[in-house]
Amino acid sequence: MSELRLVRLIEPDGSASGDDRYALPAPGELLEHYRALVRGRRFNEQASALVRQGRLAVYPSSHGQEACQVAAAAVLRDGDWLFPTYRDSVAAVERGVDPVEVMLLLSGDWHCGYDPMRHHVAPQATPLATQLPHAVGVAHAARLKGEDTVVLALCGDGATSEGDFHEALNFAAVFRAPVVFLVQNNKYAISVPLARQSVASSLAAKGEGYGMPSALVDGNDVAALTAVLGEAVRRAAGGDGPTLMEADTYRMDAHTNADDASRYRDDAEVTEWARRDPLVRLRAHLRAAGVLDDEEERAIAESAEQTAAYLRTGLSADSEPDPAELFAHVYAGPAPHLAAQAELLAAELTAEVHS
Amino acid sequence: MSELRLVRLIEPDGSASGDDRYALPAPGELLEHYRALVRGRRFNEQASALVRQGRLAVYPSSHGQEACQVAAAAVLRDGDWLFPTYRDSVAAVERGVDPVEVMLLLSGDWHCGYDPMRHHVAPQATPLATQLPHAVGVAHAARLKGEDTVVLALCGDGATSEGDFHEALNFAAVFRAPVVFLVQNNKYAISVPLARQSVASSLAAKGEGYGMPSALVDGNDVAALTAVLGEAVRRAAGGDGPTLMEADTYRMDAHTNADDASRYRDDAEVTEWARRDPLVRLRAHLRAAGVLDDEEERAIAESAEQTAAYLRTGLSADSEPDPAELFAHVYAGPAPHLAAQAELLAAELTAEVHS
Amino acid sequence: MTATKLTMAQALNTALRDAMTADESVVVFGEDVGPLGGVFRVTDGLTETFGEQRCFDTPLAESGIAGLAIGMAMNGFRPVIEMQFDAFAYPAFEQITSHLAKMANRTRGRVRLPVVVRVPYAGGIGGVEHHCDSSEAYYAHTPGLTVVAPATNADAYGLLRAAIEHPDPVIFLEPKRHYFTREEVDTATPVPPIGQAVVRREGRDATLVAYGPSVPVALAAAELAATEGRDLGVVDLRSIVPFDEETVLAQVRRTGRAVVVAEAQGFASVASEIAARIGERCFHHLEAPVRRVTGFDIPYPPPKLERHHLPSPDRILDAVDALQWDET
Amino acid sequence: MTATKLTMAQALNTALRDAMTADESVVVFGEDVGPLGGVFRVTDGLTETFGEQRCFDTPLAESGIAGLAIGMAMNGFRPVIEMQFDAFAYPAFEQITSHLAKMANRTRGRVRLPVVVRVPYAGGIGGVEHHCDSSEAYYAHTPGLTVVAPATNADAYGLLRAAIEHPDPVIFLEPKRHYFTREEVDTATPVPPIGQAVVRREGRDATLVAYGPSVPVALAAAELAATEGRDLGVVDLRSIVPFDEETVLAQVRRTGRAVVVAEAQGFASVASEIAARIGERCFHHLEAPVRRVTGFDIPYPPPKLERHHLPSPDRILDAVDALQWDET
Numbered sequence A, B: 001m002s003e004l005r006l007v008r009l010i011e012p013d014g015s016a017s018g019d020d021r022y023a024l025p026a027p028g029e030l031l032e033h034y035r036a037l038v039r040g041r042r043f044n045e046q047a048s049a050l051v052r053q054g055r056l057a058v059y060p061s062s063h064g065q066e067a068c069q070v071a072a073a074a075v076l077r078d079g080d081w082l083f084p085t086y087r088d089s090v091a092a093v094e095r096g097v098d099p100v101e102v103m104l105l106l107s108g109d110w111h112c113g114y115d116p117m118r119h120h121v122a123p124q125a126t127p128l129a130t131q132l133p134h135a136v137g138v139a140h141a142a143r144l145k146g147e148d149t150v151v152l153a154l155c156g157d158g159a160t161s162e163g164d165f166h167e168a169l170n171f172a173a174v175f176r177a178p179v180v181f182l183v184q185n186n187k188y189a190i191s192v193p194l195a196r197q198s199v200a201s202s203l204a205a206k207g208e209g210y211g212m213p214s215a216l217v218d219g220n221d222v223a224a225l226t227a228v229l230g231e232a233v234r235r236a237a238g239g240d241g242p243t244l245m246e247a248d249t250y251r252m253d254a255h256t257n258a259d260d261a262s263r264y265r266d267d268a269e270v271t272e273w274a275r276r277d278p279l280v281r282l283r284a285h286l287r288a289a290g291v292l293d294d295e296e297e298r299a300i301a302e303s304a305e306q307t308a309a310y311l312r313t314g315l316s317a318d319s320e321p322d323p324a325e326l327f328a329h330v331y332a333g334p335a336p337h338l339a340a341q342a343e344l345l346a347a348e349l350t351a352e353v354h355s
Numbered sequence C, D: 001m002t003a004t005k006l007t008m009a010q011a012l013n014t015a016l017r018d019a020m021t022a023d024e025s026v027v028v029f030g031e032d033v034g035p036l037g038g039v040f041r042v043t044d045g046l047t048e049t050f051g052e053q054r055c056f057d058t059p060l061a062e063s064g065i066a067g068l069a070i071g072m073a074m075n076g077f078r079p080v081i082e083m084q085f086d087a088f089a090y091p092a093f094e095q096i097t098s099h100l101a102k103m104a105n106r107t108r109g110r111v112r113l114p115v116v117v118r119v120p121y122a123g124g125i126g127g128v129e130h131h132c133d134s135s136e137a138y139y140a141h142t143p144g145l146t147v148v149a150p151a152t153n154a155d156a157y158g159l160l161r162a163a164i165e166h167p168d169p170v171i172f173l174e175p176k177r178h179y180f181t182r183e184e185v186d187t188a189t190p191v192p193p194i195g196q197a198v199v200r201r202e203g204r205d206a207t208l209v210a211y212g213p214s215v216p217v218a219l220a221a222a223e224l225a226a227t228e229g230r231d232l233g234v235v236d237l238r239s240i241v242p243f244d245e246e247t248v249l250a251q252v253r254r255t256g257r258a259v260v261v262a263e264a265q266g267f268a269s270v271a272s273e274i275a276a277r278i279g280e281r282c283f284h285h286l287e288a289p290v291r292r293v294t295g296f297d298i299p300y301p302p303p304k305l306e307r308h309h310l311p312s313p314d315r316i317l318d319a320v321d322a323l324q325w326d327e328t
């Protein structure tokens, strides 16, 4: 069993924690992460704004969880796979997927707007925990093929209660599949607080029941996350099997814009967590270390602004997907039984145009 | 967390183990358990014989696991509930259900041949682990009603891999429901050995992931089982919530008569486990303690023989359930939409008689 | 003052309140049904009014929720559980199919399970994937289940009361897109019996058969048709199982023509069943084949395309036009 | 020597062997499929021949099995998974419905899942509860799935080969009661395309439409009818989805009468669909309503009563008799 003492490398005030197990990443690397954090935060803000403007139907923001998002993308090597949920848009973008394509799910254009095979980013999963067995399958397949591919699978604290979470972890352990499970424990499943989800000492403690090493990490400390996840990725790639990781973090926004968090939590709690913000902390650290100055900050903000602008522009057009697509992808081969239905729709659309 | 050191009170050779946590039950109590073990063994043999004679379609025997069966029934108080699986016929019988009624499932007469409400014995569950959430529901209901009812739910090692196992244990822990989960780890799920089911240090170790106390018990030692289960039942009744118990035991027979165990296990393994037989061990212990003599043994064997005879007689008649029952219980109220179908069948049967 | 304007969510909430007040054994649980009041607010305020023991949040696990309900029903309660969205009931499919539906039968009626499974149902709300399925066929095909789908807010109230009083498990399908539609509801109206269809509109020329969210669409089509001089009747099934064959067949026999309207994909669906039955039992009354207007046999479309998938009044009228009218 | 007498289990085993030999990406897994060779011995010897990496036992969890297959298919494999019995596939329902069926569509065809889900299917073997379900309607109603049900051992071989080569997920329904029936199988016969029904028997008077285990029952009924001077044709669907409408409709148009035979409970079933389609597309050819002979709308009966539930030749002939024959 791994030690379940929380791993933290940078304190909320930016000072180094001094951990005997993990070294602090180099300043250059941390600066890179800071760039990504700012980009991620800006992305979250922009997406939320697009909801208010009616350009997106809904957006489950990862505001406050950007360190997890950034770390999840950062620790993977070329060829590795990421399995994100609906809340993990930033991780998908950091992994290289076009931000506008990521958002097509929420703009209502199509279910998955990007090519999962291109960046090895699975479609964002909506049915909770269902993506976890897929992640194990991809990993097990890689192993059978003799590749050292690693799969990083994300889920929330609520999702750990689902049967699929259990089955996936057990399969991974029994098959020694190269998967890293990262549970972003943001304390809520919509309105349901962690205490009503689990009474275990931690979610990471679930590893023991599968014979799987596990770790508990400060989920707002990108340094700790990359250090611990990086190690898990290396172990998986080396044939040492899966790891369960719990990131201690917090969902700063409501579940989505459609949610009213005041019904189930106090503002005080949110304020308390704001003090542990992942950006603030790393900024303070880098400022103190002298690797981040005003000019650099301006450059970083500007580059984040570019991502935001790209997203705005990409989603501002009144795109209208082709109705014929409804029938195009259901089956690979010709689908004779859908032909009559496709024709009916086509005829209606023609009639519409002509009337 | 409970200690996961195996609890054993009587050694395979019958000598007392001397445990610092649990006291050996009184000799009179042990003699009662011995009677039950002999009865259970005889029941298993009789049922297997009835399969060979074509009176039962199939029988999943608990030969070798009788200590678990007997203990599960013994530790419950009036009003407590038992949730058995297809392999737990002996436990149901020990709990007071008519042996012939228990066997109606396997004779093909009906699905559940007894009244679950009468003895608080749920229908024997076939779909694995699905009974566990029901057990939690009964327990939670009892708690809401302010009753001190305890529910003992049985399942196998294989069933621990199912999602329902996970969901049930988590619900029980979060709701502090008065349930005792007893996993009979008999080392196989049909042909699949434990090592391919789980790589955890033990199945009891799964308790930690739910924040639930757990224990690992010698499943062929009825003394240890009743001691540890009895404590768990008392704790549950006292409002201290659920317990996960793993019984270390062995399935001596094939999965069912239809199974060919030679395809996946060595006889040597079976022989090895025969040395740890639950009856042999308790017999040696009681003999040495002077509470079991030849005469008593004869009486016990005779009484077991009576159960066997009852079973034989009860299942020898060529019973033929009434086809009208097919429609009688699907709905409580009148089922107008089934009336035409019931009439069709009735007309066919009348025609058959008249031709 | 029992008659008042309520949204369907409010009507359902009132039904839950009234049932919980009338019967102490009624409990409500599921995901986010407690302090939040459910994502559609159907359970709004129940925890506050009745306490945490009567309305509570569970861990996030649908099979566990259904299983818990079964166990609680075995021990004297009448659980009303919520599946957050239609497609999120699928993890509970084994519990529903192998246990909830079968328990009474397998125990010769000794264990009855008066459980109501509330399912926010079907589409038309611009929801992303997995939020708009129409799953009634899965349940309707499963013997032992009673399947109910209200189309009006008054029926939402009345049928939910009836479902909670019902001795057998009921799958209760709530058309999502009407949650926030306001209509007159009189809670003093007698509770309609489960298994009884209602003729929403009499019509001489053809009969539209619909249920749940398709009823208003069928009625809209009938309105339109009337302006063109065609008199269409509309039957609202209300219960899918038991299916009220008599009411449906009587209407179709009178008109000689029928169109079945349903939002779910059509293959091997409830619409297939209705069409097959009409074909079988009204054979000599039919002037034209029974037509079906259903969703296409495709996964539910993304929001921007859903209107192409959903049965529309126009599509229904096209089907009516195809009923081989003799224009002489 | 490619033609030989094989049981259906052996025919399926041979198909798996041949597919695994032909294509390295084919892997087989599930519960007890390894050293035991499956409870019906369909995977007998595969681990021995192809090694543990190509045929292996998983932990006991059907959702996990289906999910693992999806992931492996995403990464280059063609998994063939076994659900031990029909009803034990229900825990995998969410994986099958929300992912296996939808993945290609949601990713615009970029992720294709060539997964075969083998399901020992239906009853007639005296199995206890949960071992004899007929679940084809659940799958056939789910867009994105291809659903296949062989009726002969030759088709068992050929269709399983076709299913494994198929680019889309296939639910492969194996009629349990024929596992140990011996028939001639020629493995050199070209693999039949999925989606093509076959006329098993030409007949002038009426058409019986069946699939899977009901085909031999329909053929037996036709034999009996012949002795009474009635000439019945039998169409074997082979694929339920895609449904070969042309073949079925052509036969029914010729005979003007049809009986649909299926073992599953009838309400909202595949039989409903077939009857509805025939009614819709052959309206002017029909001399009598389409009749259905299906299982009753009840949970599958206990062994001693199953014969009352299953469609029998007699029950089919009664339905045929009811087809409003003009005896003049």
Ligand SMILES: Cc1ncc(C[n+]2csc(CCOP(=O)(O)OP(=O)(O)O)c2C)c(N)n1
Residues within 6 Å of the ligand: A087, A126, A127, A128, A155, A156, A157, A158, A159, A160, A186, A188, A189, A190, A251, A255, C031, C060, C084, C088, C091
């Ligand atoms: C199987 C399933 N059930 C229910 C839902 C509805 N739902 C969407 S998000 C959510 C809460 C998830 O909580 P958590 O796993 O902690 O992730 P978070 O949203 O906090 O990131 C629920 C209940 C779903 N998507 N899938």
Ligand SMILES: Cc1ncc(C[n+]2csc(CCOP(=O)(O)OP(=O)(O)O)c2C)c(N)n1
Residues within 6 Å of the ligand: B087, B126, B127, B128, B155, B156, B157, B158, B159, B160, B186, B188, B189, B190, B251, B255, D031, D060, D084, D088, D091
């Ligand atoms: C959901 C489900 N899947 C598969 C099966 C088929 N099956 C019956 S018993 C069994 C093995 C069970 O093993 P275990 O839980 O260890 O119990 P044991 O038989 O050893 O008592 C399997 C796979 C089933 N009954 N239910």
Ligand SMILES: [Mg+2]
Residues within 6 Å of the ligand: A156, A157, A158, A184, A185, A186, A187, A188, A189, A190
């Ligand atoms: Mg959360």
Ligand SMILES: [Mg+2]
Residues within 6 Å of the ligand: B156, B157, B158, B184, B185, B186, B187, B188, B189, B190
């Ligand atoms: Mg076992």
